Amino acid sequence: MGRTLIDKIWDMHRISTLPDGRDLVHIDRHLIHEVTSPIAFAKLREAGRTVRNPELTFATIDHIVSTRPGRTGETYARGAAFVQALRRETAAAGIKLFDLDSDAQGIVHVISPELGLALPGLTMVCGDSHTCTLGGLGALAFGIGSSEIEQVLATQCLALHRPRTLRIHVDGMLPHAVTAKDLILAIVAQVGARGGVGHAVEYAGSAIRTLSVEERLTICNMTIELGSRIGLIAPDETVFSFLRGRDYAPSGAAFDRAISEWRGLCSDEDADFDREVRLRGDEIAPTVTWGTSPDQTAPIDGVVPDPGTMTTSDQSAATAALRYMDLQPGMPLDGVPVTRVFIGSCTNGRLSDLRAAAALLEGRHVHKGVRTLVVPGSMRVKRLAETEGLDRIFTTAGAEWREPGCSMCCALQDDSLSPGERCASTSNRNFEGRQGAGGRTHLMSPAMAAAAAVAGAITDARAYPPKGRLAECGGT
Amino acid sequence: MKPLRHLEGPLAALPRENVDTDAIIPADRTREITTRLGPGLFGNWRYDRTGKEVADFVLNKPSWRDAVALVAGANFGCGSSREHAVWALADFGIRAIFAPSFGDIFKANCARNGLLAAELDKTVIARLLNMAQEPTQCRIVLDLEDGKLSTITEDIPLEISPSLRDALMSGRDEIADVLDRSADIDAFQQRERLIRPWVYFEQ
Ligand code: SF4
Numbered sequence: 001m002g003r004t005l006i007d008k009i010w011d012m013h014r015i016s017t018l019p020d021g022r023d024l025v026h027i028d029r030h031l032i033h034e035v036t037s038p039i040a041f042a043k044l045r046e047a048g049r050t051v052r053n054p055e056l057t058f059a060t061i062d063h064i065v066s067t068r069p070g071r072t073g074e075t076y077a078r079g080a081a082f083v084q085a086l087r088r089e090t091a092a093a094g095i096k097l098f099d100l101d102s103d104a105q106g107i108v109h110v111i112s113p114e115l116g117l118a119l120p121g122l123t124m125v126c127g128d129s130h131t132c133t134l135g136g137l138g139a140l141a142f143g144i145g146s147s148e149i150e151q152v153l154a155t156q157c158l159a160l161h162r163p164r165t166l167r168i169h170v171d172g173m174l175p176h177a178v179t180a181k182d183l184i185l186a187i188v189a190q191v192g193a194r195g196g197v198g199h200a201v202e203y204a205g206s207a208i209r210t211l212s213v214e215e216r217l218t219i220c221n222m223t224i225e226l227g228s229r230i231g232l233i234a235p236d237e238t239v240f241s242f243l244r245g246r247d248y249a250p251s252g253a254a255f256d257r258a259i260s261e262w263r264g265l266c267s268d269e270d271a272d273f274d275r276e277v278r279l280r281g282d283e284i285a286p287t288v289t290w291g292t293s294p295d296q297t298a299p300i301d302g303v304v305p306d307p308g309t310m311t312t313s314d315q316s317a318a319t320a321a322l323r324y325m326d327l328q329p330g331m332p333l334d335g336v337p338v339t340r341v342f343i344g345s346c347t348n349g350r351l352s353d354l355r356a357a358a359a360l361l362e363g364r365h366v367h368k369g370v371r372t373l374v375v376p377g378s379m380r381v382k383r384l385a386e387t388e389g390l391d392r393i394f395t396t397a398g399a400e401w402r403e404p405g406c407s408m409c410c411a412l413q414d415d416s417l418s419p420g421e422r423c424a425s426t427s428n429r430n431f432e433g434r435q436g437a438g439g440r441t442h443l444m445s446p447a448m449a450a451a452a453a454v455a456g457a458i459t460d461a462r463a464y465p466p467k468g469r470l471a472e473c474g475g476t
Numbered sequence: 477m478k479p480l481r482h483l484e485g486p487l488a489a490l491p492r493e494n495v496d497t498d499a500i501i502p503a504d505r506t507r508e509i510t511t512r513l514g515p516g517l518f519g520n521w522r523y524d525r526t527g528k529e530v531a532d533f534v535l536n537k538p539s540w541r542d543a544v545a546l547v548a549g550a551n552f553g554c555g556s557s558r559e560h561a562v563w564a565l566a567d568f569g570i571r572a573i574f575a576p577s578f579g580d581i582f583k584a585n586c587a588r589n590g591l592l593a594a595e596l597d598k599t600v601i602a603r604l605l606n607m608a609q610e611p612t613q614c615r616i617v618l619d620l621e622d623g624k625l626s627t628i629t630e631d632i633p634l635e636i637s638p639s640l641r642d643a644l645m646s647g648r649d650e651i652a653d654v655l656d657r658s659a660d661i662d663a664f665q666q667r668e669r670l671i672r673p674w675v676y677f678e679q
Binding site: 038049119147197 | 492493494496498499502503504506507508509510511520525550551554555556557558559562577578579580581584585588589637638639649650651653654655657658660661664665668672673674675676677678679
């Protein structure tokens with residue numbers, strides 16, 4: 001019997017099996033940020049313990065820091081204690097921190113692929129549930145809580161139950177102007193917000209194979225919205241060439257040696273998955289969420305659904321969601337007015353995302369009364385975008401160009417919605433209050449969010465072909 | 477970790493699915509470095525925008541102000557990994573949660589903080605949800621030794637793995653257990669440094 005990719009990476013990292021049946025699994029890379037790790041450090045110290053492998057741990061500041069131009073760790077005053085705690089703890093433990101003045105600072109899941117810290121076949125954890133993003137490179141990566149952070153700091157291991165496995169095949173090719181974000185929203189809608197609980201997901205099929213690395217990161221990022229902690233894609237030449245020359249990736253002969261092992265990182269032909277799901281990529285349209293759970297989506301040319309037509313278990317959730325979102329069944333989604341647009345996050349804050357948004361905004365202007373925040377995922381993304389002149393496209397169009405951070409994805413700082421405000425957002429969660437108490441979130445792709453900024457309402461990005469010089473590169 | 481053997485008190489009902497960790501503890505109530513987060517539990521549901529209690533939210537009603545357990549719909553604790561959600565529940569005084577299913581990270585966080593997150597059949601949850609909404613019927617007794625939850629009308633067997641039950645009952649610290657295996661971890665890392673040198677960095 002063949003093995004799945006998930007099982008292969010798991011077996012490579014299993015140190016032993018505990019008497020209770022859980023496996024003691026080695027963690028190759030531990031990423032930490034300022035919000036969930038200070039408590040873990042404090043508890044570690046209380047217990048008289050030290051960091052076992054500081055050289056395998058990397059830190060950045062992203063969640064509770066202002067993204068205003070010229071910001072410091074104190075600009076958002078309530079975050080200052082977290083920033084200071086992380087600086088103090090990482091200095092004391094000898095952990096590398098990509099601080100706000102580093103050219104590598106950024107959202108934790110954006111910087112680790114960029115720096116080559118995330119590699120195929122590694123086990124990686126971080127105190128943020130979207131750590132599954134790194135599965136886009138073929139890493140077995142998952143989010144953990146603060147107590148688990150403490151344990152990884154102390155032991156570089158976690159005791160875990162082996163997850164069940166779910167393979168999601170996407171056959172056929174995505175239609176023109178349909179993005180990875182539309183695909184993952186469609187997957188979440190089909191599998192459901194709890195359809196993946198207890199499972200690790202492998203994405204496969206022709207529509208997945210042809211995705212760029214950045215698009216794969218977008219897909220794997222939202223795996224947690226299925227209820228699965230882990231989602232990955234078998235690494236291939238696309239990934240290997242992405243990694244070549246990155247700061248922390250192996251180089252020279254070591255890189256070739258690594259690649260020869262990475263080529264074996266795929267599920268065997270006869271591997272048995274606990275579950276399999278199939279979707280047609282060519283049937284997917286630009287997709288937006290209408291509710292307060294990421295599986296409550298509809299194609300842009302669709303209407304707000306009628307809870308009356310749903311199964312009883314979905315009905316009450318849908319009714320509550322529509323009340324919160326202030327939407328009526330049967331309303332077309334195209335035309336729902338927004339006053340805020342957020343382009344950024346570890347889902348869609350990479351260079352290709354900013355290019356897609358800029359291609360649409362070039363030669364156009366943000367609608368009156370709409371505040372649009374464009375927040376690059378990292379300093380490197382920011383610098384590259386500025387080299388291409390994307391920042392000027394955004395500011396000329398009337399959008400704000402900010403410093404890297406989580407910003408309105410988690411609204412842990414002052415980038416947040418006011419009660420009742422409606423936002424077109426490229427982030428990953430549309431939960432009640434996620435972007436600020438009483439705020440209403442519609443998830444969508446960067447191009448769709450840019451179109452909403454121009455129209456002042458949710459609308460079909462395909463009606464806004466690129467007009468500027470970015471038109472030539474197809475606005476990808 | 478505070479041991480959990482026996483629990484007695486009101487069970488509060490949250491008859492909705494997909495209660496996410498942002499709802500359990502809204503972001504604007506997590507901005508201190510502390511685990512004393514009980515006051516912010518379900519902040520956006522428990523208080524209105526002026527900070528006043530919402531009278532008909534269950535934990536504000538006299539019968540459930542001292543709730544020790546919750547019963548809720550499927551996928552409780554989905555979403556963000558923030559352990560603050562579990563700290564807020566624990567600090568409020570909730571030690572057990574019953575639902576048809578839980579978010580994976582939330583469930584792991586519960587175990588680490590001495591909270592029982594027990595999965596029960598949908599029909600059992602439906603009965604508990606009904607009962608928990610009646611002030612005269614909402615008291616429960618949880619006995620971990622016997623693995624049983626008792627309500628006014630029935631005894632419900634709980635399926636808890638022996639390891640989780642032991643951990644909850646003893647309040648033992650898992651990190652200490654793993655540190656006892658340091659030699660295994662050393663041996664693993666030494667071997668791996670040779671096989672996959674690119675995984676490791678100079679210490
Ligand atoms: S951008 Fe959002 S999901 Fe990503 S790390 Fe930040 S808070 Fe988490």
